[in-house]
Amino acid sequence: MTLDLTHVRSQFPGLSRGWTLFDNAGGSQILKGAVERMTEFLYQKNVQIGGSYEVSLAAAEALREARVAAATIMNAARPEEIVFGPSTTVLIQNLARAMRSQFSEGDEVIVTVADHESNIGPWMSLREFGVTVKIWPINRETLMLDLADLEPLMTDRTRLVAVTHVSNILGQVNPVADIARFVHERGALICVDAVAYAPHRAIDVQAWDVDYYVFSLYKTYGPHYAVMYGKFENLLELDTLYHYFYGKDKTPGKLEPGNPSYECAYSTLAIRDYLAGLGGASGEARARLETGFAAITAQEDALVARLLSYLTSRNDCRVFGATRNEGSRRIPTVAFRFDGHDSGALAKAMDAHKIAIRHGDFHSRRLVEDLGETGAGGLLRVSMVHYNTLEEVDRLCAAFDQILRKAA
Structure with missing residues (x-):
């Protein structure tokens, strides 16, 4: 099954505020239900x-x-x-x-x-x-x-x-x-x-x-x-x-x-x-839920592929974690850093585009310390879920291009 994104997004009233919300690992939008x-x-x-x-x-x-x-x-x-x-x-x-x-x-x-x-x-x-x-x-x-x-x-x-x-x-x-x-x-x-x-x-x-x-x-x-x-x-x-x-x-x-x-x-x-409703209108709830998550996975695979394609195409960006989503084992939470830039400043600059992302250690401080990435605002993180769209990812990438050109 594929997701009906019009239906999906209608279930999350918080998406109507004009922001592209890419900080879902910090907290997703709440269902109307x-x-x-x-x-x-x-x-x-x-x-x-x-x-x-x-x-x-x-x-x-x-x-x-x-x-x-x-x-x-x-x-x-x-x-x-x-x-x-x-x-x-x-x-x-x-x-x-x-x-x-x-x-x-x-x-x-x-x-x-x-x-x-x-x-x-x-x-x-x-x-x-x-x-x-x-x-x-x-x-x-x-x-x-x-x-x-x-x-x-x-x-x-x-x-x-x-x-x-x-x-x-x-x-x-x-x-x-x-x-x-x-x-x-x-x-x-x-x-x-x-x-x-x-x-x-x-x-x-x-x-x-x-x-x-x-x-x-x-x-x-x-x-x-x-x-x-x-x-x-x-x-x-x-x-x-x-x-x-x-x-x-x-x-x-x-x-x-x-x-x-x-x-x-x-x-x-x-x-x-x-979640069960995403897998169909009839049948046992658990089976429909599993089907619904299969559709969620397909949507999220497309999202993370689009973002990783952009980030890995740049010679000034380091992605932390797998840069390919083999076997759908890569969820759409992606941490990265642009060389020579403060992550906090870049996250703040994204606010003007009404795109919400986050920087820092995300309360996984021991890992960020182990990676040696605590300085210059820590890591940037874009965290998506199934209600996000490819158009939103493209808007994010275009915003990064503009912000990084200005910061150069």
Whole structure:
């Protein structure tokens, strides 16, 4: 299937403001349907769950439906494997806290240098309790994670490996199923930060056999909120983060202290329905969602090909990550730098063209430091999603030509 971009763009009212929005990895536009679901909850069901009265029962059902919707998006086995929270950062911080009793002094956690700090810092905090944290480096030639570099880091004391599904700078999809299998064979768990992956490709936590999988709804067409999958047997073993009378079996509520934002969680229904709708009007939602993401991939492949063609045609530009999209493994998040130019100044100059891009380290500071690219405003980043158009990419490239000529 191909996307009907007129229909797609009509579902995102924020696109009508006259800006070309190429900062989607920082936060996508929100679906009209997501706002409508939130409003529906707030106007019709906005009470605390747990009561016997009709409105409270409706609120509880709305939260259950939200978990079902998120489970469909991630292909989780059951809705009780879904945990909601304010952000990916908070959810992984909470996960590290809830796993605290599972670690002993001398145990090990492995993180990657390529991750967003959300999936590094929380695990680093365990060093206070005698946990050793090791760094899985990227391959300097391919700028990819290589299992050959992970193997010597793992020992019989390794308890968890934290990895990104896609770096929000390098843009290349990591083979999480292969990594999960490798990690499990050595007796450890895996936690995947999927923030940069979830807007672009279908998720299948069961097929990949990951233990924890987290992403932000506000970067996946929803409100400022996030969701975490955990295998049910793993969630049962986590310590409660809620009141003392929330036992270990009170899952997932024990991991949502103060309760989730019901209205934000309820918006997940709209995200599921939109993605499934891209795959057709009838049939099972999960199958339609997978078809919809195939159409998204085709659109995004065209976008990233057009941008990479421009950037690699210049002799003054360095792209960080793959410069070709082999096997559709390159999402349309592209970081680069123009020689002799301050990235911050170029991003600011783009504002006059009403094109939104970003510069810096994008909270993947350890990676940018490792690349030696922290100076002169850091990196430029153009991050696209399926509602962007080839015409917008062409407008961006023309603007860069004009800005760089003036700066020469």
